[in-house]
Amino acid sequence: MYTATEYICTPDLFAGAVPLQPLNSFFLLIFFKGALLMQLYFQNxxxxxxxxxxLQLGKAEWRGRLQGAELREAYLLCHEMINRFSLVRWLADDRLMGSVSPADLKWSLEVHVPQMAKSSLKRLARIPSQFEENRKAVEVMINKGYTFDLSLILRDFMHLEEAMEWLLEPSEMAVPQNRFAT
Structure with a gap:
């Protein structure tokens, strides 16, 4: 029996995949249960x-409250992965990410945000944290992003499926007037 995955991709990327009807220029695939599309880069x-x-797609699934060296290392690993594979699409699943300390927010504004601004990313889909403190800190980071000349379009989503569909939409990756649409 087949089970559907949460991913949408082109049919040639996974041996054994069964392509279905076209969905806005790409195909929804059904995989054997347990098969993975994404390659693991790092996990703790x-x-x-x-x-x-x-697909030039990266994904970060956050769980809990990272702080200090652990958070900084995780952000730096994100940048390393983006640069190593020339990623243009990013999914930030922040639903379970805890609060960001003031010191980590300061570091993020000085290091993380500028590196994201000059990265190869063109689209960033984010599923916001369930924690208000995290959402406020990320909003500060996004506002800092406005100060850079970005070619990155950022959009928030409530559901993973919608985020993936938007990330994989064919586009010219043109930057609209409001680069941080929600």
Whole structure:
């Protein structure tokens, strides 16, 4: 029996995949239960980083409250993965990410945000945290992003499926007037 995955991709990326009807220029695939599309890059108790080099897609799934060196290392690993695979699409699943300390927010504004601004990313889909303190800190980071000349379009989503569909939409990756649409 087949089970559907949460991913949408082109049919040539996974041997054994069964392509269905076209969905806005790409195909929804059904995989055998347990098969993975994304390649694991890094995982610990707080974050799972994965990528698909063919789709130029990266994903960060955050769990819990990272702080200090752990958070900084995770952010730096995100940048390393983006640069290594020339990723243009990013999914930030922040639903379970805890609060960001003032010191980590300061570091993020000085290091993380500028590196994201000059990265190869063109689209960033984010599923916001359930924690208000995290959402406020990320809003500060996004506002800092406005100060850079970005070619990155950022959009928030409530559901993973909608985020993936938007990330994989064919587009010219043109930047609209409001680069941070929600």
């Amino acid at each position: 108790s707080f974050v799972k980083l994965s990528y698909d080099k063919h």
